[in-house]
Amino acid sequence: MSELRWDPLKLHWVIIATERGRRPRDFLVEEESGELASCPFCYGNEGRTPQEIFAIRPSGPANAPNWRVRVVPNKYPALRIEGELNNRGYGLYDVMNGIGAHEIIIETPDHQRGLADLTPAEITNVLFAYRARYLDLRRDMRFRYMVLFKNHGTRAGATLAHAHSQLIAVPLTPPVAATELRVCREFYANKERCIFCDLIGFELANGERVVKEFASYVILTPYASSFPFELRLYPKRHAHDFARSTDAELAELAVAMKEMLSRLKAVLKDPPYNFIIHSAPPLQERLGKPDYWSSIEYDYHWHIELVPRLTQIAGFEWGTGFYINPTSPEDAAAFLRDADVS
Amino acid sequence: MSELRWDPLKLHWVIIATERGRRPRDFLVEEESGELASCPFCYGNEGRTPQEIFAIRPSGPANAPNWRVRVVPNKYPALRIEGELNNRGYGLYDVMNGIGAHEIIIETPDHQRGLADLTPAEITNVLFAYRARYLDLRRDMRFRYMVLFKNHGTRAGATLAHAHSQLIAVPLTPPVAATELRVCREFYANKERCIFCDLIGFELANGERVVKEFASYVILTPYASSFPFELRLYPKRHAHDFARSTDAELAELAVAMKEMLSRLKAVLKDPPYNFIIHSAPPLQERLGKPDYWSSIEYDYHWHIELVPRLTQIAGFEWGTGFYINPTSPEDAAAFLRDADVS
Numbered sequence: 001m002s003e004l005r006w007d008p009l010k011l012h013w014v015i016i017a018t019e020r021g022r023r024p025r026d027f028l029v030e031e032e033s034g035e036l037a038s039c040p041f042c043y044g045n046e047g048r049t050p051q052e053i054f055a056i057r058p059s060g061p062a063n064a065p066n067w068r069v070r071v072v073p074n075k076y077p078a079l080r081i082e083g084e085l086n087n088r089g090y091g092l093y094d095v096m097n098g099i100g101a102h103e104i105i106i107e108t109p110d111h112q113r114g115l116a117d118l119t120p121a122e123i124t125n126v127l128f129a130y131r132a133r134y135l136d137l138r139r140d141m142r143f144r145y146m147v148l149f150k151n152h153g154t155r156a157g158a159t160l161a162h163a164h165s166q167l168i169a170v171p172l173t174p175p176v177a178a179t180e181l182r183v184c185r186e187f188y189a190n191k192e193r194c195i196f197c198d199l200i201g202f203e204l205a206n207g208e209r210v211v212k213e214f215a216s217y218v219i220l221t222p223y224a225s226s227f228p229f230e231l232r233l234y235p236k237r238h239a240h241d242f243a244r245s246t247d248a249e250l251a252e253l254a255v256a257m258k259e260m261l262s263r264l265k266a267v268l269k270d271p272p273y274n275f276i277i278h279s280a281p282p283l284q285e286r287l288g289k290p291d292y293w294s295s296i297e298y299d300y301h302w303h304i305e306l307v308p309r310l311t312q313i314a315g316f317e318w319g320t321g322f323y324i325n326p327t328s329p330e331d332a333a334a335f336l337r338d339a340d341v342s
Numbered sequence: 343m344s345e346l347r348w349d350p351l352k353l354h355w356v357i358i359a360t361e362r363g364r365r366p367r368d369f370l371v372e373e374e375s376g377e378l379a380s381c382p383f384c385y386g387n388e389g390r391t392p393q394e395i396f397a398i399r400p401s402g403p404a405n406a407p408n409w410r411v412r413v414v415p416n417k418y419p420a421l422r423i424e425g426e427l428n429n430r431g432y433g434l435y436d437v438m439n440g441i442g443a444h445e446i447i448i449e450t451p452d453h454q455r456g457l458a459d460l461t462p463a464e465i466t467n468v469l470f471a472y473r474a475r476y477l478d479l480r481r482d483m484r485f486r487y488m489v490l491f492k493n494h495g496t497r498a499g500a501t502l503a504h505a506h507s508q509l510i511a512v513p514l515t516p517p518v519a520a521t522e523l524r525v526c527r528e529f530y531a532n533k534e535r536c537i538f539c540d541l542i543g544f545e546l547a548n549g550e551r552v553v554k555e556f557a558s559y560v561i562l563t564p565y566a567s568s569f570p571f572e573l574r575l576y577p578k579r580h581a582h583d584f585a586r587s588t589d590a591e592l593a594e595l596a597v598a599m600k601e602m603l604s605r606l607k608a609v610l611k612d613p614p615y616n617f618i619i620h621s622a623p624p625l626q627e628r629l630g631k632p633d634y635w636s637s638i639e640y641d642y643h644w645h646i647e648l649v650p651r652l653t654q655i656a657g658f659e660w661g662t663g664f665y666i667n668p669t670s671p672e673d674a675a676a677f678l679r680d681a682d683v684s
Contacts, residue, residue, distance in 0.1 A: 005565060007565075009538075014567065014568050014665050017668050027610060147662050147664075156654065157655070170664065174661075174664045179353055199351075223432075223433075224352075275657065276658075278661075312497060315491035315617065316420075316499075323354075329358075331363075
């Protein structure tokens with residue numbers, strides 16, 4: 001059983017994933033398995049993953065070929081779905097059982113294509129799978145937050161080359177999300193406006209950091225980018241919850257995502273990257289209260305954050321929480337605007 | 343001029359180091375320069391660095407050979423020492439000039455030896471240089487905090503192979519330090535005890551996570567380790583300020599550091615790592631108040647934090663602030679205790 005341990009000095013929880021149990025020799029070789037025959041995510045190898053949780057499949061039985069997008073439990077999960085939290089103290093520390101869900105969204109049956117290479121219709125299916133899993137997992141009362149993210153490339157933490165994203169449901173609100181949610185709530189309490197709507201309005205008027213604007217979405221580089229070529233994708237109209245996006249909205253989002261990933265791939269030669277969806281936590285649904293009891297519908301704005309992994313996170317960044325970014329977001333936006341993605 | 347930019351959503355400052363000005367093609371090749379002839383940190387190549395700030399040299403002129411440890415300004419500094427902060431607003435954001443100091447401590451003239459390979463006497467000289475630079479920089483009223491850290495190996499962010507550490511003086515307290523200082527102050531306010539002294543006492547009594555104990559220092563793996571084989575080196579007796587260590591204390595610390603680095607090197611085959619010294623900020627000296635006006639002398643406990651860079655920081659960690667650690671600190675401590683460093 002994995003454990004969540006509380007650091008009373010850094011004020012955060014750490015997941016000690018003992019079931020992964022890595023010993024010193026396990027760290028000496030680090031490789032990305034690119035082999036086709038052995039890939040458990042490939043068409044025809046469905047028996048090599050745990051039983052599927054969800055799939056988009058025009059016809060045919062579960063756990064067989066003929067699928068477009070497939071969701072399976074992670075074979076080596078950081079957190080397990082069975083059990084109770086059992087939150088307890090240990091000396092000066094605190095510890096709880098590692099309860100959660102850890103799912104893999106296999107984005108395509110084709111081993112050779114990355115998310116940027118898929119058609120907008122195929123990416124729309126991936127987004128449909130994201131939405132379906134969000135909506136299902138938030139019915140579990142133990143989960144406070146859902147983290148939907150993608151690691152692309154070994155240097156971004158991917159251990160399998162076949163295109164996939166991950167969804168981890170956690171029993172407490174992660175620190176980064178907690179800060180963001182608090183900032184949004186306080187800004188709204190003072191001004192009755194969404195801070196993200198203000199920021200998006202400022203950036204659209206200014207233009208320097210805008211990479212590409214769509215009817216309903218905008219891609220930009222944040223003014224205080226921690227990393228070179230960091231990107232944000234925002235819905236222009238206020239919306240707090242990714243999982244309430246309509247089919248038509250997800251179809252347009254797929255076009256915007258393809259544009260973002262294609263420009264990145266063109267300018268930086270298919271760099272490793274991570275993206276993460278920041279969406280409102282499911283608390284309001286769990287409490288069974290209508291939205292007007294909570295202000296999160298008004299104060300929070302869902303979005304996607306993307307970081308290409310171009311620089312190493314060194315001692316200074318890790319030890320201080322300060323980031324040194326050697327490329328200004330204005331320069332990065334200009335390079336991305338000029339990318340040839342015809 | 344570099345800029346410090348405030349992120350109003352994540353509540354942190356970012357350093358946009360425009361003088362490094364990296365363009366897309368600069369990210370495509372990343373290498374560690376191991377070439378001896380061209381190494382600016384080598385004996386005889388003193389003319390290839392900026393003029394030295396400090397050196398330990400038995401005899402002879404500055405910027406010439408015959409040195410043991412040498413401190414020079416970083417040729418590509420993240421922050422510059424000249425100018426005013428000019429803290430100002432920009433839309434919803436804030437920005438200030440990138441004022442600070444960025445120095446390199448060259449730990450040995452010998453290109454082939456790492457810090458773990460130096461003798462305790464040689465490491466003592468490195469620690470003397472650290473202390474001297476701390477004491478000098480804290481006289482500058484613009485600097486709120488000093489970050490002394492080391493990147494060892496390309497994957498830990500080192501761009502030159504020759505053994506060196508870095509000292510960055512920053513005009514504001516970094517987020518990680520701010521949290522730690524606040525926790526210590528609050529713990530002391532409630533209990534009139536140092537939280538670190540409590541933790542060290544608990545760990546010494548428990549023993550599971552103790553790697554090695556010395557007369558005045560202890561090396562252990564923290565209970566809530568974010569990373570595999572993460573280490574802490576603490577002075578056992580309460581002391582808030584690394585820079586007030588006596589010569590004799592630094593000589594014993596050098597023995598403890600060599601032990602820590604040698605065990606790590608033996609167990610994990612010379613892994614990349616970062617370490618950082620956490621010491622009390624210089625505010626009290628700057629205000630010219632005697633120590634009894636401030637409680638930091640009582641509530642804070644200086645120490646060294648070390649992280650081997652064995653796993654990639656992936657999307658989940660970066661996006662949430664949650665860390666997944668696949669090796670329990672109890673296992674890591676056992677492996678390090680059993681290391682053959684004879």
